[in-house]
Amino acid sequence: MHVGEIMQADCANGVGIRLSLFVSGCTNRCKGCFNEQTWDFNYGNLWTPELEQFFIDTLAKPFYDGMTILGGEPFEPENQPEVAGLINRVRRELPEKNIWIYTGFVYDRDLVPGGRKYTDYTDQILDQTDILIDGPFVLEEKDIRLKFRGSRNQRILDMKQTRKSGQIVLSPLNK
């Protein structure tokens, strides 16, 4: 996996102060994408054990509420093994930090068994995610008043409740 940026003290991509990881590679190709350079799977730096350790050490600082993974596309099958590895470590070593992920795929269509982006790693990632913001960016539904989302079709999902109940549960942030 390659990563374009590690954004420190990010306050835009989730509640509170976040450490955000922009992974590279995206096949969604949304019209009006804010981050086209990240479509390239080789954009940025290789995600190495040293970079992962830097990420963990930084996230451990007490002022961080949690981490956000965005891109690019964290759920491209090429990226899922490393994303799962990072999330497993954060849950094990920093259990007090919350985990948000952005995806251009649709959870209950693409990321469930039989879905086009479902892999052996997908459930591991989703089971440990607190908030998933899903759906492609749709230029015609763009609304700059939305918090944490670019277009009205995107959903802020409470993943803990969604996984527990087996039904889509929207976060109260979804207004």
Ligand code: SF4
């Ligand atoms: S999913 Fe995100 S990164 Fe990918 S094309 Fe759409 S807006 Fe751009």
